[in-house]
Amino acid sequence: MTSYYSEHTKVYVSVDGIVFGFEAGKLKLLIGKRQMDPGRGEWSLYGGFVGPQESLEDAAHRVVFTLTGMKNLYMRQVGAYGAIDRDPGERVISVAYCALINVGDYDDKLRIEHHLEWVNVDELPKLYSDHNQMIKDAIAQLRRRVNTQPLSFNLLPDLFTLTQLQQVMEAILGENIDKRNFRKRIKTFDFIEKTEIIDHTSSKRGAALYRFNKKVYKEDPTFKL
Amino acid sequence: MTSYYSEHTKVYVSVDGIVFGFEAGKLKLLIGKRQMDPGRGEWSLYGGFVGPQESLEDAAHRVVFTLTGMKNLYMRQVGAYGAIDRDPGERVISVAYCALINVGDYDDKLRIEHHLEWVNVDELPKLYSDHNQMIKDAIAQLRRRVNTQPLSFNLLPDLFTLTQLQQVMEAILGENIDKRNFRKRIKTFDFIEKTEIIDHTSSKRGAALYRFNKKVYKEDPTFKL
DNA sequence: TCAAAAGTGTTAGATTTACACCCATGA
DNA sequence: TCATGGGTGTAAATCTAACACTTTTGA
Numbered sequence A, B: 001m002t003s004y005y006s007e008h009t010k011v012y013v014s015v016d017g018i019v020f021g022f023e024a025g026k027l028k029l030l031i032g033k034r035q036m037d038p039g040r041g042e043w044s045l046y047g048g049f050v051g052p053q054e055s056l057e058d059a060a061h062r063v064v065f066t067l068t069g070m071k072n073l074y075m076r077q078v079g080a081y082g083a084i085d086r087d088p089g090e091r092v093i094s095v096a097y098c099a100l101i102n103v104g105d106y107d108d109k110l111r112i113e114h115h116l117e118w119v120n121v122d123e124l125p126k127l128y129s130d131h132n133q134m135i136k137d138a139i140a141q142l143r144r145r146v147n148t149q150p151l152s153f154n155l156l157p158d159l160f161t162l163t164q165l166q167q168v169m170e171a172i173l174g175e176n177i178d179k180r181n182f183r184k185r186i187k188t189f190d191f192i193e194k195t196e197i198i199d200h201t202s203s204k205r206g207a208a209l210y211r212f213n214k215k216v217y218k219e220d221p222t223f224k225l
Numbered sequence C: 001t002c003a004a005a006a007g008t009g010t011t012a013g014a015t016t017t018a019c020a021c022c023c024a025t026g027a
Numbered sequence D: 001t002c003a004t005g006g007g008t009g010t011a012a013a014t015c016t017a018a019c020a021c022t023t024t025t026g027a
Helices: A058-069 A108-113 A130-145 A162-173 A179-187 A214-219 B057-069 B108-113 B131-145 B162-173 B179-187 B214-219
Strands: A010-023 A026-033 A046-048 A076-083 A090-099 A116-120 A192-199 A208-212 B009-022 B024-031 B046-048 B074-081 B093-102 B116-119 B159-161 B191-199 B207-212
Touching: A010 A058, A010 A116, A010 A130, A010 B057, A026 A046, A026 A162, A046 A058, A058 A076, A058 A090, A076 A130, A076 B074, A090 A130, A130 A162, A162 A179, A162 A208, B009 B057, B009 B162, B024 B046, B024 B162, B046 B057, B046 B162, B057 B074, B057 B093, B074 B116, B074 B131, B093 B116, B093 B131, B093 B191, B108 B116, B116 B207, B162 B179
Parallel strands: A010 A090, B009 B093
Antiparallel strands: A010 A026, A010 A046, A010 B009, A026 A116, A076 A090, A192 A208, B009 B024, B009 B046, B024 B116, B074 B093, B159 B207, B191 B207
């Protein structure tokens, strides 16, 4: 075994999963009470240490898969957090990843099993370590991207109404959007396709269901608010 | 000493410094030939391992200070890079930081001492490890931010002409900007102040020098292209 | 006197914003 | 029949983009 860097020190590296979902018109995220020391009982993101044969991305996917049972999710790195004493146990550098899931696909058994709760993003408690900062950064990142990248669809079922899509964007941006202007803009995007299917669950009259066409989007990724 | 996490593995964590400068109308960055194994002789960013008593930010500042002798620079985290075999020596996770400096303040002795060169960002050679990717990500980040944050001033002297400012933005964006539209927009920003001083080095006629007023900016950070 | 960079306004087109009512349906 | 959410268009204001000539001065 080579040892080019043996005069240097190694540190623990972990990943933390920031899992967002959309439910009842609100942006929520999965947090739980820590089941281990240090910090047992504190609200916390779910995380895990990066193994020796695991890339950061692999570790993040593993952590989020453990939490959600889901793969091929939208996932993005939020950033690396490296204050010396950020973890009360030992020196740990952590890399936060944000994932977006459709709550409808989520198996609630996993939530119970890992003692997790869906908490509204603007009603978060004080969290373990610097997790509040990570979440703040993740939300800021979502806000910057929501109008230039097709994020929102990851928080919705394959078929969704325009009202749902609008609510997702409003929840991310934290502000209201004018309905007529919103729908006018959506019509200019070829990759948001109206289907013949009518949803009757959300209103008496029924609302047309739309779908995000990934192929069309890849051919012409024009997406500007 | 506590050992909460002793069943887990530690890894080497390094920081890499992406130091941008602006010279002769071009965006450049400081790279050098590696002076150590593995990868000796390859073009590379300058980096350093994160010490046990050092935050990521501290390590990044140390590395950039070693390179430039400068403190209080504009510095931002670009991201964490964690592929298993990204470093040919051993497993190293690296966090890239981008710094912007005014080349006029740079002491060239440090450049020589560390065997560094200023290289035009669109004439970069193949670099060690994943450093090309880091740079690509850093430039993308600059492009996203240059119209919404006061980045450009960090690449210029305290007093600068509007032509210089325009050239910096053009170099970052990689596209030309219309001079009249540019100057019209600049006039709408209170935090870019015209001085009475005329610079005669860049033209026979002389050009008015401007300065970035940080205080005014903090009071009203409105900056939209 | 001429080369080289500084400086300056207008207009057409595109985009954004504000705004209010009718529709279809199940309860 | 009425309460609920779905769906639609227009006009004013703002912003963006295109465009060319005059000024100053050192060489």
